Amino acid sequence: MRNILTLTMILTMCFTQISLGQDELKIEKSDNSQLIKILNNSELIEASKDNFLFVKIFISDNGTGSAAFPNSEVSYNLLIAVSEIDEKPVQNLFEIGPMYNPKIVEWTVEDEYEKEIKIEYGIYKNRQTVKLKININELEIIK
Secondary structure, eight states, rough: HHHHHHHHHHHHHHHHHHHHHHOOOOOOOOOOOOHHHHHEEEEEEEEOOOEEEEEEEEEEETTTTTTTTTOOOOEEEEEEEEOOOOOSSEEEEEEEEESSSSSSEEEEEEEEEEEEEEEESOOOGGGGEEEEEEOOSOOEEEO
């Protein structure tokens, strides 16, 4: 009986400590217009994770008519988020564009610190291809 009472008291103190030790919730409105635009207009389209690098590719539209066609179609920018897989990772974000109708065609892993991505973009009858080399510190167009 004494063990049950002791256990009950210990559990009560633990839960009281946890519930009283929490800070109040805060709500903040962001004034960062670029961040607001990115988070409201982007969509995750690809991701690749290896032992060292985690790469996420988001697509963000540039607004109605940005593709410069009479039918008000849009062009897109690709946002490429790169992160080390670590307890305190180095992280970067790169943006490339504008591109009309971009599609990720192929991922190639050069080594654990670098990836290559092949992207097609453009109108149906005249598609172009670009290859990007990605590491934690840079995004580079390769020919």
